[in-house]
Amino acid sequence: MRDISMQRVNETRERILDIIKSPTLTHEQKVASLANAADSLLEVLDLPEGLDELMNVPEDKKCICDLNEGHAPLRPRYIIPDYAKFIKEGSRFLQLMPPADLYEALNSLLIFYKHVPSVTNFPVYLGQLDMLLEPFIQNVDDATAKKLLRGFLVHVDRTILDSFSHANIGPMPTRTGRLLLEVEAELMQAVPNLTLKYEEGVTDDDFAIQAVKTALRSAKPSFANHRMFRQELGENYVIASCYNGLPLGGGSYTLCRLILGNIAKRASGIEDFKTNQLPYVMDIMARYMDARIRFEVEESGFFENNFLAKEGFISRNRFTAMFGLVGLAECVNILLEKEGRPGRFGHDEYATELGESIIRQIYEFNEKHHNPYCEITGGHFLLHAQVGISEDKNISPGTRIPIGEEPDEMIDHLMVINHFHKYFPSGTGDIFPMDITVHQNPEYVLDIVKGSFRKELRYLSFYEKNSDVIRITGYLVKRSEIEKLKSGQNVLHDTTALGMGAAQNGKVLDRKVR
């Protein structure tokens, strides 16, 4: 381990004291922050040369961001346990037999969730709940089932204090799926995040309409293009955290992101950006990710010692990594300016073409980069359109059109973003607040989903413009909780603070209503 300066130690000690004394952090949030502070003192990763001047610099120059994963990763960033195996076999470590009825199944899941780590210490995946619970619900009447599911979901919302926690349903309609949607529409909670895997012809319209109605009340579920995901990742994929497509029984070691706008600032023009600046930064980020993965696999001991791996709920060889990016819009606009060309991202055919050529270049780079521990995805990282963090200023999520610059007509908006979704199997998505008239015509939203998925869009989210629960970027927050936090009160979910930051810096409350 490399030494660090006493000045850095003392700065960290100051930060630790600030965390301890914070009036707004809850106890759990303090403990998590303290762990991060301790981790920040370590220097064990074999860092590529040049990383420091791309990552540890002021935010307007930062080209690579590791999303606070820490200096010595003790677990993969995103872990996707095979809950079906747990339900079938129980767990020796947790001393749980396979559940025999709905009461036991829900209780067992709630126990299991508390032992699934992640970058936030909360599970980012809660299982394909409809399929997991369907066998147990057969002999339970609707009222009892709903009461139990309500209790389960309230427990999740109040103990998994982070809305990157994601459950899945679909594509087939099930009784459990319907009851879950009914309960979610009533509860209007931020946690869990929820995705309906949707495929036209497989998911019936009735079930999909119920999902739309639920989304208009509670900002979930989102709609995932099941046909695309299963063709790329196989049937055993899940949607976790924000909207990340990942292999079941595995997950993602790490997620780092390119800040494309700041890379564009380094370039003299499009040619320099594509031949020099972008390849240089991509290469360093990929090697940084390699170093993080090597530490996790070869040194952290996680895969040898954690019960999830030992009992086969996850397998090391089903993990991959996510090569993220943000700020395509700013990148394209900066390059157009440098070239003296008119037009802006989202409104100009040339801008869209330039954007797509940049994403294709990043995609092709990843197809060539090889990591020995990403066997499940052919030895390659998966591209990820990252949704941004609360500190981001003038950085649009992934490939999104900046808020405030959306095309007047939704059709024009969709026909820009459909150039990009196909490159991101580990996640991308766009969000649309809807006018209140849509309550009378939920088929409107379903028609848009159907058309979008035929046009190779991957993932769409909707909420009604006046809803209390809203989708910030990839996660859910209640506006009423943001107001509490603003007035200096403690709030349960750590994501509320992120939402408040995103509302201030990312203008998420000003999205164009459709």
Next chain:
Amino acid sequence: MVVTVNKIIPFSTVDGPGNRTAIFLQGCNMNCLYCHNPETRSKCVHCGTCVSSCPTGALSFEGQKVVYNSTKCIHCDRCINVCPHDSSPKTLDMTPEQVWQKVENQIPFIRGITVSGGECTLYPEFLTELFTLAQAHGLSTLIDSNGTLDFEQYPDLLAVTDGVMLDIKAGNSEEHKRVTGWDNSLVLKNARFLASKAKLYEVRTVVSPDLFDAEQTIIQTGDMLSGFLSLRPIRYKLISYRPMGVRQQYKDTLKIPAREQMEYYARLLAAKGFKDIIII
């Protein structure tokens, strides 16, 4: 053949089931007191009143004609508000093929098209041609009408029309004349005829207290149509009068109904077997 198009809304939530492209044609033969888009009533006479009112220079004269530049327009609607002729300078003359090209962009995101107005049935040949194109591409076709075209005389149009959304603005003929300037016998005939052919998708009545006897209108319409519900469900949309867009000279005299009153009318219809009743 060319018609004047007021506007095309690519994705509409409120002009029939699902996502539809809505096409608004210019010109109307009725003069409803509560008309909330009076700028669709008449054709532009190129008087130029709007040209000087435009804050962004989107309107200008070319020879004797007012010309509209959409890229300069900020959609402030000042031109519409100052127009002394219930018209708009932003209309376009288009053939069915030209309109179809604008519709085609929205495939596969839409399930159909709806043509409204103005009064779109003033142009039955246009509708027949546009709907033939739409149906050939798998889109459903709806007409939004005040019921002044005798549909029975237009079998070709009906053959390519999936449904009609029909206004019944008053049940009593004298009251209908007061609200719209027209007798309602053809409107009622159309309602019965379209319902009997399973082409009546929706009936709507705008309610404004003391303007006409809404209760009698709703009971009469309900009785007239309930026998046809087994052929095809008919949606009844009860619309509360709102002053948005209404001409100043009528705005002050028209009243907004109470929610409870609208819910009472909905119950009357439910008792007659209507299943799909919407209050807006």
